[in-house]
Amino acid sequence: MEEARAAFLAVDGDASYISGGQSLVPALAMRLQAPAVLVDLSGIADLRGVELQGETLRIGALTRHADALTHPLIARHAPLLNAAAPFVAHPAIRNRGTLGGSVSLADPASEFPAMMLAMGAQMEIFGEDGFRRVPADDYFIDLYQTALEPGDILTALYVPSVGPHHRWAFDELARRRGDYAMVGAGILAHMDGALVESARIALFSVGSTPVRAPGAEAALAGRLLDAKTIADAQRALDDDLDPPDDEHIPAAMRRHLARVLLGRLLQRLGETP
Amino acid sequence: MNAPVHGSTAFDRPAHVGRGMSRPNAKRLLAGKGNYVTDLALPRMLHAAFVRSPHAHARIGAIDVEAARAAPGVRLVATGEDIAKLCTPWTGTLDHFKGMKSAPQLPLPVDKVVWSGQAVVAVVADSRAEAEDAAELVMIDYEELPVLADLDTALAPDAPKVTEDFADNLCFRSALDSGGVDAVFASAAHVVEADFLFGRHTGVPLEPRAIIADYDASEHRLTVHHATQTPFQFQDLYSRHYGIPEARVRVVAPDVGGSFGVKLHVYNEDMAVVGLSILCRRPVKFVADRLEAFVSDIHARDHRVHARAAVAADGTLLAMDVEDETGIGAFSTYPRTSVVEGNQVIRLIGAPYRLEGYRAGLKVVFQNKVQTSQYRAVGHPIACAVTEHLVDEAARVTGLDPLEIRAKNVIPDTAYPCASLSGYKFEKLSHEACLTKLRALMDYERLRTEQAELRARGILRGIGIATFVEITNPTPAFYGIGGARISAQDGAVLAVTPSGEVRCQISVTEQGQGTETIVGQVIADHLGVPRDIIRVMTGDTAVTPHGGATWACRGAGIGGETALQAARKLKTNVLSLAAGILQAKPADLDLVNAEVVDRDGTVRMSLAEVARIAYFRSDTLPDGAEAQLTVAHHFAPKGYPFAFTNGIHGCHVEVDAETGLVKILKHFVVEDCGRIINPLLVEEQVRGGVVQGLGAAFFEECLYDQGGQLTNGSLADYLVPMSCEMPDILIDHVETPTLDTELGAKGCGEAGTAAASAAALNAVNDALGPLGARLTQVPMTPARILKALGRF
Numbered sequence A: 001m002e003e004a005r006a007a008f009l010a011v012d013g014d015a016s017y018i019s020g021g022q023s024l025v026p027a028l029a030m031r032l033q034a035p036a037v038l039v040d041l042s043g044i045a046d047l048r049g050v051e052l053q054g055e056t057l058r059i060g061a062l063t064r065h066a067d068a069l070t071h072p073l074i075a076r077h078a079p080l081l082n083a084a085a086p087f088v089a090h091p092a093i094r095n096r097g098t099l100g101g102s103v104s105l106a107d108p109a110s111e112f113p114a115m116m117l118a119m120g121a122q123m124e125i126f127g128e129d130g131f132r133r134v135p136a137d138d139y140f141i142d143l144y145q146t147a148l149e150p151g152d153i154l155t156a157l158y159v160p161s162v163g164p165h166h167r168w169a170f171d172e173l174a175r176r177r178g179d180y181a182m183v184g185a186g187i188l189a190h191m192d193g194a195l196v197e198s199a200r201i202a203l204f205s206v207g208s209t210p211v212r213a214p215g216a217e218a219a220l221a222g223r224l225l226d227a228k229t230i231a232d233a234q235r236a237l238d239d240d241l242d243p244p245d246d247e248h249i250p251a252a253m254r255r256h257l258a259r260v261l262l263g264r265l266l267q268r269l270g271e272t273p
Numbered sequence B: 001m002n003a004p005v006h007g008s009t010a011f012d013r014p015a016h017v018g019r020g021m022s023r024p025n026a027k028r029l030l031a032g033k034g035n036y037v038t039d040l041a042l043p044r045m046l047h048a049a050f051v052r053s054p055h056a057h058a059r060i061g062a063i064d065v066e067a068a069r070a071a072p073g074v075r076l077v078a079t080g081e082d083i084a085k086l087c088t089p090w091t092g093t094l095d096h097f098k099g100m101k102s103a104p105q106l107p108l109p110v111d112k113v114v115w116s117g118q119a120v121v122a123v124v125a126d127s128r129a130e131a132e133d134a135a136e137l138v139m140i141d142y143e144e145l146p147v148l149a150d151l152d153t154a155l156a157p158d159a160p161k162v163t164e165d166f167a168d169n170l171c172f173r174s175a176l177d178s179g180g181v182d183a184v185f186a187s188a189a190h191v192v193e194a195d196f197l198f199g200r201h202t203g204v205p206l207e208p209r210a211i212i213a214d215y216d217a218s219e220h221r222l223t224v225h226h227a228t229q230t231p232f233q234f235q236d237l238y239s240r241h242y243g244i245p246e247a248r249v250r251v252v253a254p255d256v257g258g259s260f261g262v263k264l265h266v267y268n269e270d271m272a273v274v275g276l277s278i279l280c281r282r283p284v285k286f287v288a289d290r291l292e293a294f295v296s297d298i299h300a301r302d303h304r305v306h307a308r309a310a311v312a313a314d315g316t317l318l319a320m321d322v323e324d325e326t327g328i329g330a331f332s333t334y335p336r337t338s339v340v341e342g343n344q345v346i347r348l349i350g351a352p353y354r355l356e357g358y359r360a361g362l363k364v365v366f367q368n369k370v371q372t373s374q375y376r377a378v379g380h381p382i383a384c385a386v387t388e389h390l391v392d393e394a395a396r397v398t399g400l401d402p403l404e405i406r407a408k409n410v411i412p413d414t415a416y417p418c419a420s421l422s423g424y425k426f427e428k429l430s431h432e433a434c435l436t437k438l439r440a441l442m443d444y445e446r447l448r449t450e451q452a453e454l455r456a457r458g459i460l461r462g463i464g465i466a467t468f469v470e471i472t473n474p475t476p477a478f479y480g481i482g483g484a485r486i487s488a489q490d491g492a493v494l495a496v497t498p499s500g501e502v503r504c505q506i507s508v509t510e511q512g513q514g515t516e517t518i519v520g521q522v523i524a525d526h527l528g529v530p531r532d533i534i535r536v537m538t539g540d541t542a543v544t545p546h547g548g549a550t551w552a553c554r555g556a557g558i559g560g561e562t563a564l565q566a567a568r569k570l571k572t573n574v575l576s577l578a579a580g581i582l583q584a585k586p587a588d589l590d591l592v593n594a595e596v597v598d599r600d601g602t603v604r605m606s607l608a609e610v611a612r613i614a615y616f617r618s619d620t621l622p623d624g625a626e627a628q629l630t631v632a633h634h635f636a637p638k639g640y641p642f643a644f645t646n647g648i649h650g651c652h653v654e655v656d657a658e659t660g661l662v663k664i665l666k667h668f669v670v671e672d673c674g675r676i677i678n679p680l681l682v683e684e685q686v687r688g689g690v691v692q693g694l695g696a697a698f699f700e701e702c703l704y705d706q707g708g709q710l711t712n713g714s715l716a717d718y719l720v721p722m723s724c725e726m727p728d729i730l731i732d733h734v735e736t737p738t739l740d741t742e743l744g745a746k747g748c749g750e751a752g753t754a755a756a757s758a759a760a761l762n763a764v765n766d767a768l769g770p771l772g773a774r775l776t777q778v779p780m781t782p783a784r785i786l787k788a789l790g791r792f
């Protein structure tokens, strides 16, 4: 990691780390970026591996999207990643793309970064002062802007393991399977029977970063998950969002879709035993 | 399907025509052994990249190419002026479109740019990467001009002109009127009407456009390796515009990775590459990357239609009255123009039905966008959607079932020959037979029952029907009469080789659609040899006779007939030679399975033995025996100007009224392409076509902003249909061979695209009807569906 950082910082001009290359290489091909040097992270063993450390799952930054789909520890302890993975791109891309790459890039339309918010994960970063951890809530700053400083390496994702009282739901609305969604969301709720003790809701494709929905979360906390509660949460969601207004998907449509999706996910949450 | 081909001799036992045989080239392509222009590298080859205009309309000022010239690996930087010295301009008009106009074009512009993405300066370097790097260093001053980015802006009386010398932005106007239309509308029980919008889209072949021009100054000879549908057309054009005698121009189209109409037009870059090779005296390659393809491949559709229909109280369709306005580019495309689509729209509307009156107007309008031109099913999807939506509306107001109203109004199968009010002459169509088959194929009544049950539970399913007529096998009436040097005929050279195998060099070309396969099947039957000893060669002007190649729907109907007649001719020669050798009468012999047999089937000698004697022991032949084991034959369709085909689609969808997403549950097609040579290939043509039609219905649209910038020109943003969203497509056939040829085959390549989007539109409206929403715009995006439902 030291060596990679040194190589990165030594470059006169633009340098870029490369992990799976599934976002970077298309950007290079389209000449949207033209770094003078690419520093390949894929040989760094410490960035690999998935392991349970007490109540926390450590997911190495180089863990592939495909592992999110198949790794038993991820399925067991970070089920939202597992639920999101089938929606991320296509098998060929999932075989190369890394979770660390996705979270470093922080595309606001991406599934995994938003799930970091929903799961309350922490990003481990290797930088000037060695390692530091940044909670997801502080990590996403603006469009493609994160707590990563130039030269920083995202090394691992630390995800709190789900317990017996957790329920979760994930879905997205996309025009084609594997596309970036028009709207997507993941929910991780701590429940006592039908009572929602607390919930974390994160949405993607609704703003310049992945977005948490504090209003909707508050509307759920301490309430029975019934039709009224769901309707209240849907209503509260409106204030949580400030979606972009583009010609093809107007802001009002994204709000509508987000409401519909939240309703469906909460419905599903209530149905899972 | 296995009935003998009519006109065949008593000896013929068709064993190949009508059978679903696999493509001989499929394994090679699957094994990655394809030989595409993109793969080809010639010695001393250079690579071109283009500097493209960021503006949709601007005057070109100073161009500074010094930094680019000095960049590593750069061999040449050429501007419009440089290439204009070599290449004569072209104009995309045809004489039979009276009054049409378009400005002359050059490979690269010299005074102004007229669409965003237009190539302005060419950079040639040792590698593509170096060429692209250097292209970024070219500095061009532009003086921006007002942009015409939509129909209304371009049609406004005081609109700025795309071409300053023109009085307006109208490329072409046309009108049809059968007479008496107003009177029919005035007395009709019902009038239904709608305003339609059809989004611009494009072809997106898997292999983008690719070309290598290789000029040899020592012989003043040009070889162009070109991913094209029409090598002969390009041989002619390169020859005439660059002043190189035709016989010294060779165009080779090796494997082509799909074309759909994209690869038969003159593109500025392609023409420029020929000039670049002449300037560099070296081979120059250009492969459009996907981003370039979106801003330079032809686009299609982009129509705004107002249409109404007069309907009697009992649901009889009486008349239609339509206005079509279509936005093309700043030029009409060369050499096939950009007005054929609109022309076909107004001629095909209403074509499946008996009408008393028909009136149509067409305006083809210039805009500052990429040129539009012929793309799979030219005009058909628009005509079909307009017609079929109005028919559904007529069904709604008269309380008839959609299948019932069609059964009532289609031209009866017994009424042929006849003509449409727009002037199309129909030899024989089978709307009624297709309709009956579709009802069974869909299990229509069951779907309706299920629809009602599910609707009660809040699930919105819709069933859409669309009848269509397709234009195939065009005669010179299509382009030739307009003065274009676009051949409607095809030619073949067919030979028995010294080993007794068969080689066919034919001018129809292979784009992945299976042309070589069907040509082989036809020859196998009509010569009397097994399919696997026939080698079919296509796609090289130095190898095959001149012909139309691949455009419209003509490979099977025209290429197949060419092969049939050539095979017949060769067989006569083989049998007459064998008769000489065997001292028999030719009429008493036949060629079966590559063996010369008696009337009773006794084998007399093998074809290989005939060939051995012909090629190596002509000294043993009796006097007067002619050893002519190579024949050439040309065939041009005669009789009807076009062989019309027909069919009907059914589409079954489920609409999520909360999200605007549509699940396409199943799609059904019954089609009649005349004689089916290979049902596997016909069905795959139909399926591929349906997918493109569903793409138009739900996904594909080139979106422009007011500045004339394409805002979704990548495969991430321009959505092509993908397998997960595509339904199973069930197909059935009716076979009505054309009597204009012995083979009887018509075309089927556009049958899928022609009506799929119309059926889908009707299906979505059928689902949304109970909610009072109605869509008349494709693609039917979630935004448009939710808007129609008033959800946001």
Ligand SMILES: Cc1cc2nc3c(=O)[nH]c(=O)nc-3n(C[C@H](O)[C@H](O)[C@H](O)COP(=O)(O)OP(=O)(O)OC[C@H]3O[C@@H](n4cnc5c(N)ncnc54)[C@H](O)[C@@H]3O)c2cc1C
Binding pocket: A016, A017, A018, A019, A020, A021, A022, A023, A024, A025, A026, A041, A061, A065, A087, A088, A089, A090, A093, A096, A097, A098, A099, A100, A101, A102, A104, A105, A107, A109, A110, A111, A112, A148, A152, A153, A154, A155, A178, A179, A180, A181
């Ligand atoms: C066709 C297609 C469809 C796709 N669909 C989706 C989709 O539906 N949803 C989705 O979320 N994504 C999608 N993607 C993007 C894909 O998920 C990317 O793989 C992912 O976003 C980036 O991961 P990577 O390992 O490939 O990163 P790279 O492309 O290698 O890098 C991406 C960026 O992150 C930086 N970076 C990478 N690793 C690190 C690190 N450890 N520390 C610091 N910086 C780092 C790089 O410098 C670069 O700027 C799609 C991609 C393609 C090509």
